[in-house]
Amino acid sequence: MARAFRPSGYAALLVLLLTATGLWAQEAPETKAPPPAVLIADDIQVTRDRVLIASGNVEAFQGTTRLTAGEIRYDQNTGALSITGPITIEDGNGTTILANQAELSRDLQNGLLTGARLVLNDQLQLAAVQMNRVGGRYTQLYKTAVTSCRICEDDPTPPLWQIRAKRVVHDREERQLYFDEAQFRIKGTPVFYLPRLRLPDPTLKRATGFLIPSVKSTSQLGTGIKVPYFIRLGDHRDLTLTPYLSGNTRTLEFRYRQAFTRGRIAFEGAITDDDLEPGNGRGYLFGIGQFALKRDFVLQFDIEVTSDDAYLKDYGFSDKDRLDSELRVSRTKRDEYIRLSYINFKSLRDGEDNDTLPTDVIDALYERRLFPRAIGGEFRLTAAAHTHFRHSSVDVDANGDGIVDGxxxxxxxxxxxxxxxxxxxxxxxxxxxxxxxxxxxxxxxxxxxxxxxxxxxxxxxxxxxxxxxxxxxxxxxxxxxxxxxxxxxxxxxxxxxxxxxxxxxxxxxxxxxxxxxxxxxxxxxxxxxxxxxxxxxxxxxxxxxxxxxxxxxxxxxxxxxxxxxxxxxxxxxxxxxxxxxxxxxxxxxxxxxxxxxxxxxxxxxxxxxxxxxxxxxxxxxxxxxxxxxxxPISEFTFDGAYRIDRFWTASLDWRYDLEEGRAATAGAGLSYSNECVTIAMSVNRRYTSSTSVEPSTSLGLTVSLRGFSADTGGTTHTRSCGKQAK
Structure with a gap:
């Protein structure tokens, strides 16, 4: 019968076994005592040599950390811990260690585990012949196979992808994985070799490094590749640079984000040198921001700028045909609203001249609700001021073309x-x-x-x-x-x-x-x-x-x-x-x-x-x-997605102009997603044309390996083991 054991002479075992909330959990503040530890086993003995032996369904608990093993031996004279498997250590934060045998030091900061497997954030598995614990910070795994794919014990088929390495070092504090002599394999076949490789572990949300690349092919720009590179500039700001290279374009996309104590900003844009506009630099910049001011006021801004009318659609950045940039200060209360804003418009439409459009607008608004007791009911007061300007200084319709000029x-x-x-x-x-x-x-x-x-x-x-x-x-x-x-x-x-x-x-x-x-x-x-x-x-x-x-x-x-x-x-x-x-x-x-x-x-x-x-x-x-x-305008749109099975999803969207008797846009996509990989393929066609925009077709392909990010996004299904699995 299992017993809970709390001997005073050997309570140190329980504290040492799960000190600092376990092997992989964050260390508790020095001023805070560790929570009580509990050891449960079918049989607990203390030998004459001052060795504590717990055997049979051994479980140890402290805080959120849980350890299970077949047997635990603690020698008080040497301070050595000997654990016999199967061993499972869970820290309560998504990290799990599985091993057959373990020899650990008294403080658990150093030791050796054999037949070990490290599971990070329930996503990434690192299986090794031998695992060493060094200084409480580093974990070294030798002859290691790394994958996020489901591995079935009775299935000899290799996983869809894996990284084989002579040695893998996991830095617990920096939450990084370092690979020596890494070999990337697909279904067991080596694809490429890297002598050194560094990747973030799944618990790290923001780390400098490459993101998921994608392949894009369009009828105007040819076939190219995008390789995003994320740069962590601190705890509250980052920069992402994405080179886009094809036979017809050299483009650098960027995104900058920063959070402040009372607000945040985000900018995205691109700089381009392509064959569509040879000799002319092209680009765009979109930005948003919001800041909390004193007395409950909020400052907001929205910036939208592009070099030419066709750039956004040529590269698929946006379908907007009128850009609006705004600077706004406002305050919203239960019975009061105040707003002051400046808006600048820019039209990208054919036949519209920005000089004769009211592109600069200033708005002011004040609204107030009162509830007079003398007469009852509700009293509403609204005061508004508005002005808009045209860049043209010509009197209205001076040319007789019916256009409001100035x-x-x-x-x-x-x-x-x-x-x-x-x-x-x-x-x-x-x-x-x-x-x-x-x-x-x-x-x-x-x-x-x-x-x-x-x-x-x-x-x-x-x-x-x-x-x-x-x-x-x-x-x-x-x-x-x-x-x-x-x-x-x-x-x-x-x-x-x-x-x-x-x-x-x-x-x-x-x-x-x-x-x-x-x-x-x-x-x-x-x-x-x-x-x-x-x-x-x-x-x-x-x-x-x-x-x-x-x-x-x-x-x-x-x-x-x-x-x-x-x-x-x-x-x-x-x-x-x-x-x-x-x-x-x-x-x-x-x-x-x-x-x-x-x-x-x-x-x-x-x-x-x-x-x-x-x-x-x-x-x-x-x-x-x-x-x-x-x-007349007569238009039909359709969009849909069909989940073929747990892993495959097909999508379709279509916009048809009944008045013109032809499609305006059409697109189709096919994606495959499971616990270890996501593959997305898409094709899109734009049929409309103008003096600045030509019809175009674009193809997209993205392949991402799961397990190296904190949030893979969306719902995923894990493949099942066994003949009855579907």
């Missing part, structure tokens, strides 16, 4: 609203009273006055009558709603520059102004009505549906046809979502008139289960010259 605009808007909610029985009433003040100044546009201002009082009453039915497996909610609204004042003689694209959806059905910016406001009387239905079911499915329309006293000239709001009677809005417990979800939104002519429509569907992830969407927007859209 117009600059400055505006100030102040809104004050009082909201009060009342309820009579099941009827819910929300009242709104407010006033808005607007002031504008327009420069370099002779078609408008230099300045204009006005006051816009407003009022609204919103009525709701929610009806709820609680069923056995589901609850249903039906809520009809109607709003009577009015906005006074005369429209200002200022240009509409910020509200040229209006979206009418369930989010602004009950808004007094549906323009996205206050440079234009809806005026006059309006009635918005609609109804929503929602089913919340725990059985099989849930759904929600919203329908609504806006009736207006006067038509608003600044609404476009495809906005659905151009006339006194708006289009019907219909939006909904359907979700099944089996993984299928469908959502959609559309605008249509009384003749069921659709101006906009979109639908998105997703289906997911244990092996399949599918997603697709369709969008339709009719042509509208007021929105610079001379032909």
């Amino acid at each position: 117009r600059d605009v400055f505006r100030v808007n102040v809104d004050a609203e009082w909201l009060r909610n009342l309820q009579w029985g099941g009827l819910q009433v929300q009242t709104t009273l407010g006033v808005s003040a607007d002031a504008f100044r327009v420069n370099q546009d002779s078609t408008f006055d230099d300045s204009d201002s006005g006051i816009a009082p407003k009022a609204a009453v919103t009525l709701r009558y929610p009806l709820v039915h609680y069923g056995k497996n589901a609850s249903n909610l039906i809520e009809p709603v109607v709003q009577f609204g009015w906005v006074g004042g005369d429209g200002l003689a200022v240009p509409n520059e910020e509200s040229t694209r209006v979206e009418f959806d369930e989010g602004n059905l009950l808004s007094l102004s549906r323009f996205p910016a206050p440079d234009v406001r809806e005026r006059g009387w309006a009635v918005a009505y609609g109804a929503s239905w929602a089913r919340y079911g725990a059985d099989t499915w849930s759904a929600n549906l919203t329908m609504g329309q806006v009736l207006r006293e006067d038509a608003q000239a600044d609404f476009t046809e495809t906005s659905g709001l151009a006339t006194t009677t708006s289009d019907f809005l219909l939006a909904g979502q359907l979700k099944f417990n089996g993984g299928l979800a469908v959502s959609g939104r559309t605008l249509f008139d009384e003749n069921f002519d659709v101006s906009k429509a979109e639908v998105r569907g997703d289906w997911s289960n244990q092996r399949l992830d599918l997603g697709g969407s369709y969008i339709w927007i009719s042509d509208d010259a007021a929105e610079d859209r001379l032909s």
